[in-house]
Amino acid sequence: MTGLWGDGGPYQAWVGFLRRWAALEPADPAGLPALREEQYDSDTWVRLTEHLTSALNTRLVTWAEHLVRALNGTRDEFSWGRELAQARTGLHTVRALAAHPGLPESLRGRLAELVDDQITQVQAQLERNLEDEIRRGTDPRLVERRRRTLRDNDLTATFTVRPAPDAWAYDPAAPPRRRIVPE
C-alpha cells in the first residue's frame, strides 16, 4: 500500500479524528490537513461530509444531554445560570470544528449554519419548557426569574462572543502573593 492509500491521506486523518472527537476522546484538530473537494470523487466527498455532520451531530446531542443533566442537578438560580454559561464552552468547540480552516469555505458555511440552527433550537426549546411550566401551574414569578436567567445566559451568545482564552486557567493551588500599591 503506497501513496494515497498508504497512510490514508487527509481523508483518513479527518475520519479518524472525527471518530475520536465524536466519542469525546482526546483529539487535536490543529494538525488536520486541508481538504479540497476536487481531490475526491463525488461519493467519497459525500461520505466525508456525512462523517463531518454525523460527528458534529453526535457532539451536539452529547452536549445537550450533559446540559440537561447539569441543569436538572442545580438547586438555585445562580447554579442554573452558571451551567448555561459554562455550556457555551462545548458549543465553542463544536462551532470551531465546523469552521475549521482545513475545510472548503462553502462546506464551512453549510456546517456552521447547521450547528447554529441546532443551538438556536435548543435555546427555543428551553424557552418553550418555561411556557410549559406556567401551564403546569408553577409560580409565574419563579418562571419569570428563570426566563431572565435563561436570556441573560443565552446560548446563542456563542455566535457573537468570542471564546475567552481559558478564563479559569488560574492555579488553584498557588499561595496568595500580593504586593501593595503605595498611594
Place this chain on the structure above:
Amino acid sequence: MSNYAESLSHLDSYISARVPVIAMRTIEQQRALRLLREAATQSRRSSMPFWIYTRATGLRDLRTNAPVQDDRSLAGAMDFAAAQFGSRPNATIVFVDPDELESDTPVTRHFAELARLADSNMGSIVLITDTPIWSGLQRLGMSLRLDLPDSEEMYGILSGFLGDHHGHIPIEWTEEDARRAAEFLSGVTEAECVNLMATIAAKGAIRREDVLGLAQAKDRIFSDLTGLERVHLKQSDYAIGGLTGLRTWLERKHDMISRDLRHTALRPPRGVLLVGVPGCGKSLSAKAIAHDWQLPLYRLDMASIHGKYLGESEGRFREALAMADRVAPCVLWIDEIEKGLAGRDDMSGVPQRIIGQFLYWLQESQSRAFVVATANDIRSLPPELLRKGRFDELFFVDLPDAQDRKEIIRIYHHRYLQAHPDPEQLDRLVDLSEGFAGSDIEAALHDVGEEVVRRGGIDRLKDSYVMDTFAQVRPLSVSNPEQIEEIRAWGRERAVPAGRAAVTPVPGDGGRTRRIVFMDE
C-alpha cells in the same frame, strides 16, 4: 512537626495505600490543594494521573492545569472519574467543595458508588470540604483535617510577604519581629494573614510597633465573636492606683506574653486570679493590663453562657474558649468567675462540666490568651481552680493602704476636678479615707466633681466640702466589717497580696481611732 507537614505525611500514606475516599476537611482550599499537589508531584508518582474538579474551573489535570473536557458539571466530572476508574488503575480525582456532602443525599450516594468503583481498580477520590461528610461515605475511606497554619508556617507566609515588599516600602522588622508576629497571628488563615499584613503595609511602611498592632487588628477579621464581648478601652480605664505587688508581677509577665518561646519548654503566661474586697480595682486591673500590654480585651460573660437546653451551656463555654484561642494574643477578662462556676452540688452536672472544661483549657491551651479572672465570693470557688498550675498566680486585692489611697485620690481628683489636691489636703483625705475601697474614693470624688460643675468651678467650692463628702461615706468595711474580715482572712492564708505586702487594718479592727479634721477647725 507542623500541622501542614503532618497532614502531608498522612495524605501521602493514604495515596500510597490507594484509599478509595480521602476526605480532607479544611477552611483553606488553597493550602489543601498545595498539599495535594506536593503529594502528587513526587517523582515516584509520575505515572499516576491526578485530576481536579472545581465548580468554576471544571475538570483539569492537577499537574498541568490543562482543561480535560468541555462539560464542567459535577455529574460530568463524576462520569469522567467513573470512566477513568473503569479503564486504568491508580487514577485519582480531586473534588473541591462539592455541595451536600453532609447527609445522605443523591450526591453522597453517587460518590459512595464512585468510591466502590474506584476501590475495584486502585482508584481514589479526594474530597476537599469545610463541612463534615456523611458517615456512609466517610466510612469507605480515611479522613484528615488540615488545621490553620501554626507559627512556623505563619512565619514562612510572613517571610514571603516581607520578601515581596523588600525594597518596595520601608520594613523595620527583624527576624525576631517576624517570629513574634507569626505567634500573634495564630488562629488566622493564610489568606487572612496576607490581608492583615497588606493592610499594614498599605500605610506605606512596616514599623516595629506594627507587631503589637497586629494583635489589635486581628479581631477585625472575626465578624462574630461567639461568647465573647470586645471591650473597647476608654482613656480613664488606663489609670490604676495601688496594687503595687500585682503591677510588679505583671511587668515580669509582660515580657513573656510576646516572647518567642519556641525553643523552650515554657508556655505563654496563662493568667491571674484576683480575689478580694469588692471595689478595690480587680476589674479595673483587667482593663489596665490590656492597655499596658497593648492587647485587645475580651470579656467572657459567665452569666450569658448558661442555656436552658441539655449541653447548651457547655457548648457555649467551649465555643467561647475556642474563640479566645483564635483571637489571641489578648486579655480574656472573666468578671465574677464564681457566678459561672458556682453550684458544684448542682444535680444537673452543668457547673461541674464547665469547671472541668475550664480547668482543662487552663492547663492545655497554648494560645496567648491571658486570663484575668476576678472573684468576690471566694467561698464558692472550686478548690481545684485555686491549685497552683491553673492560674499563674492568685492575688488577694485588699483595701488600699495609705500610700495606695494617696495614689488613687490623686488619679480621681484629677479626673473629676481637673486639678491636683494640695499636699496638705491630700494627707487629710488619705487619713479620712481609711477603710475605703478604691470605688468608695472614686464615688466620693465623683460627687465632688458634680458639685464643682453645679457651682461653676473648683474655685467656688470650699475645701471642707471635699472633706465632708469623704466623712459621709460609709464604706463596706464599716457597714459590713464581718464580710470584709472573712475575705481578708482567706486572702492572708491563700493568696499573694496584690498591694504592698502588709495587709491594711480595718478601722476599729486594730484599735486605731480616726478623727476627722475639717478645714474650718
